[in-house]
Structure formats: C-alpha cells, structure tokens
Amino acid sequence: MIGRSNINAYTKVKNETSVESADAHRLIELLYDGALERIAQAKGAQTQGRIDIRGAKISHAVNIVMGLRDALDPDQGKDIADNLDALYDYIQRLLLSAHRESSLEKLDEAAGLLTQLSATWKEISPTH
Numbered sequence: 001m002i003g004r005s006n007i008n009a010y011t012k013v014k015n016e017t018s019v020e021s022a023d024a025h026r027l028i029e030l031l032y033d034g035a036l037e038r039i040a041q042a043k044g045a046q047t048q049g050r051i052d053i054r055g056a057k058i059s060h061a062v063n064i065v066m067g068l069r070d071a072l073d074p075d076q077g078k079d080i081a082d083n084l085d086a087l088y089d090y091i092q093r094l095l096l097s098a099h100r101e102s103s104l105e106k107l108d109e110a111a112g113l114l115t116q117l118s119a120t121w122k123e124i125s126p127t128h
Contacts, residue, residue, distance in 0.1 A: 025126055028071060032118035035064040039095070039111045043104055051102075058099045061110070065092050087113065 038061035045053035069088045074081040091110050098106035 025121075028068070028121055029118065031064050031068050031071070032114055032121060035061045035068075035114050036111055036118065038064065039107050039114070042098075043107050046102060046104060046107075055099055058095050058107075062092050062095050065095070087117070
C-alpha cells in the first residue's frame with residue numbers, strides 16, 4: 001500500500017522537476033495551475049468545515065497570484081501589464097474576502113477568472 005508520505009514525496013519531486021525543466025511561458029502555466037489547485041483545495045476544506053486548511057490554501061493561492069503579478073513586464077506591453085496587474089489585484093482581494101466571509105461564490109469567481117486567464121495564456125503558447 002502506498003502511504004500518504006510517499007504520495008507527498010512523489011508530488012514534491014514531480015513539481016520540482018516540472019519547475020526546473022520549464023521555460024518562462026510554462027512557469028506561468030504552472031502558477032495558474034497551482035493557484036487553481038489551491039482554490040479547489042480551499043473549497044474542499046470549507047465544505048468539510050476545515051477552516052484552518054481553507055485559510056492556508058487561500059493564503060497559498062494569494063501568494064501564487066502575487067507571483068503572477070511579479071512576473072508582469074511593463075516593458076513588454078505596459079497597457080496589458082497594467083490591466084493584468086489590476087485583475088490580479090482584484091483576484092487577490094476576492095480570495096481574501098472569500099476567506100473572511102466563508103464565500104464559495106467568491107472562490108468560484110476567482111477560479112473562473114484564473115481559468116480564463118490560463119486558457120488565454122495557453123492559447124498564446126510559443127509551442128501552440
């Protein structure tokens with residue numbers, strides 16, 4: 001039988017390998033995927049009444065969105081970077097509000113926005 005610690009170790013190695021071998025475009029994809037995964041985990045924790053886990057997962061999602069904000073390059077398109085920065089700020093505020101208010105709807109809204117952004121990002125992939 002595979003224990004929980006073995007699954008966690010596998011997941012950690014898989015994630016580290018993905019990040020180490022990724023180009024800049026793929027790293028952004030991984031950030032989107034990570035934020036969406038944390039939001040899904042937060043929703044699951046909330047439905048189970050695990051407020052502590054919900055808070056931790058929302059905090060991780062907020063930090064990942066901060067990473068997306070940090071990756072913006074105004075030199076490559078100031079208007080787009082400014083618009084994305086404002087949208088990421090909104091998503092971060094949504095997540096924090098979702099935690100304060102125990103709002104699955106706000107988690108869904110944040111996930112919906114990130115899903116749209118992720119899909120768009122994948123469409124402009126240099127290998128697409």
